Amino acid sequence: MSTIKHNWTREEILAIYNKPLMELLYEAATVHRENHDPNLVQVSTLLSIKTGGCPEDCGYCPQAARYHTDIEGNDLMSVQQVKAQALQAKSGGCSRVCMGASWRNVKDGEDFDQVLEMVRTINKLDMEVCCTLGMITENQAKRLAEAGLYAYNHNLDTSEEYYKEVISTRGYEDRIQTIENVRKTNITVCSGGIIGMGEAVEDRAGMLVSLSTFNPHPESVPINALVPVEGTPMEEQQVVEIWEMIRMVATARIVMPETQVRLSAGRTEMSQEGQAMCFFAGANSIFAGNKLLTTPNPDVDEDMKMFETLGLVPSKPFINIMKKPETVEAEDSQYKDLGEKPRWTRPEHTIERNEEAKAKGKATAE
Numbered sequence: 001m002s003t004i005k006h007n008w009t010r011e012e013i014l015a016i017y018n019k020p021l022m023e024l025l026y027e028a029a030t031v032h033r034e035n036h037d038p039n040l041v042q043v044s045t046l047l048s049i050k051t052g053g054c055p056e057d058c059g060y061c062p063q064a065a066r067y068h069t070d071i072e073g074n075d076l077m078s079v080q081q082v083k084a085q086a087l088q089a090k091s092g093g094c095s096r097v098c099m100g101a102s103w104r105n106v107k108d109g110e111d112f113d114q115v116l117e118m119v120r121t122i123n124k125l126d127m128e129v130c131c132t133l134g135m136i137t138e139n140q141a142k143r144l145a146e147a148g149l150y151a152y153n154h155n156l157d158t159s160e161e162y163y164k165e166v167i168s169t170r171g172y173e174d175r176i177q178t179i180e181n182v183r184k185t186n187i188t189v190c191s192g193g194i195i196g197m198g199e200a201v202e203d204r205a206g207m208l209v210s211l212s213t214f215n216p217h218p219e220s221v222p223i224n225a226l227v228p229v230e231g232t233p234m235e236e237q238q239v240v241e242i243w244e245m246i247r248m249v250a251t252a253r254i255v256m257p258e259t260q261v262r263l264s265a266g267r268t269e270m271s272q273e274g275q276a277m278c279f280f281a282g283a284n285s286i287f288a289g290n291k292l293l294t295t296p297n298p299d300v301d302e303d304m305k306m307f308e309t310l311g312l313v314p315s316k317p318f319i320n321i322m323k324k325p326e327t328v329e330a331e332d333s334q335y336k337d338l339g340e341k342p343r344w345t346r347p348e349h350t351i352e353r354n355e356e357a358k359a360k361g362k363a364t365a366e
């Protein structure tokens with residue numbers, strides 16, 4: 001078994017990322033085999049339970065209200081709608097449903113109560129439930145855990161230094177605080193980031209330093225390739241080369257041997273041969289379904305054919321824990337709605353490309 005190390009430095013990680021590719025692949029595949037069944041892949045489906053109209057200025061995101069993108073916004077879905085979609089995903093071989101909301105942070109109240117009910121409902125379908133709802137407090141994390149949440153996704157997105165070039169409305173330290181709040185419960189942590197936002201290789205290594213110095217490591221690390229969406233500040237970014245994705249996946253695998261490394265956004269631009277190299281390099285989970293949150297994803301049939309060609313088998317839910325989390329009904333909850341109004345950081349420095357995209361959005365709307 002590989003040793004689990006929590007004090008990786010940027011230099012060590014860069015040295016791994018920049019190895020000759022054949023050496024990097026061999027090393028990553030070896031670590032992968034020592035820690036995982038290389039033929040198993042965990043399949044999640046994404047469900048955008050509340051879409052668009054977000055107050056944040058994340059430079060990559062089509063759901064930020066200030067940019068003018070073509071997406072269709074939606075209020076919070078009903079529990080019944082969520083149940084129907086979860087059942088469909090289950091019959092398609094998905095073991096996990098990941099519900100995303102275009103919120104800066106969770107606010108106590110009716111909407112959050114409804115999300116808790118969605119968590120209970122999916123848990124009862126014997127599926128893993130994941131949520132990505134923005135920043136959460138310790139009490140909110142405990143309420144999600146009590147409802148039966150399996151994982152909470154909260155991405156660091158990039159290095160602490162480059163984060164300031166991407167988002168001005170929230171701080172890196174609040175992202176870390178949220179992950180620490182999740183860690184105070186038995187919910188597993190899903191945290192990763194995006195490559196292809198104009199960051200340097202040093203920033204990719206910096207993000208992996210932040211992730212791999214968490215103790216324990218996140219149970220799941222999504223590696224997204226930026227999907228450049230028209231109207232966002234990053235609309236003109238070049239799509240990342242597959243080689244960069246392969247290097248990022250392999251490096252994440254080596255520095256976090258036991259973690260599920262998730263080949264996430266950007267797969268529509270990748271060939272199946274390219275994706276196969278990512279699986280060889282240690283990726284062992286994906287998002288399946290024709291849509292991510294708002295942007296396209298490969299056809300489910302195509303993915304299933306790819307699995308067949310590669311001999312990959314979708315894993316059953318809860319194989320990484322002893323049993324599925326229990327769910328407590330709302331009326332039996334030991335945690336109250338505290339009506340919290342936490343003061344999450346608002347750095348509000350200026351990011352030129354975000355300001356330009358915002359001004360362009362305003363002009364188009366007028």
Ligand code: SAM
Nearest residue numbers: 060061101102103132133134155224226227265
């Ligand atoms: N609002 C919540 C938050 O920001 O934490 C949850 C939803 S947010 C859309 C989830 C993640 O999707 C982001 O952290 C980011 O990593 C990823 N994402 C958003 N837009 C993307 C894009 N255009 N390309 C790749 N990944 C993207």
Ligand code: DTB
Nearest residue numbers: 100132222264265292293294295
């Ligand atoms: C993650 O790291 N990637 C997923 C999930 N976690 C929530 C989201 C990708 C979103 C891509 C852009 C979109 O479809 O809006």
Ligand code: SF4
Nearest residue numbers: 054056058061064102
């Ligand atoms: Fe909002 Fe999340 Fe998109 Fe940022 S990434 S704009 S917080 S939905």
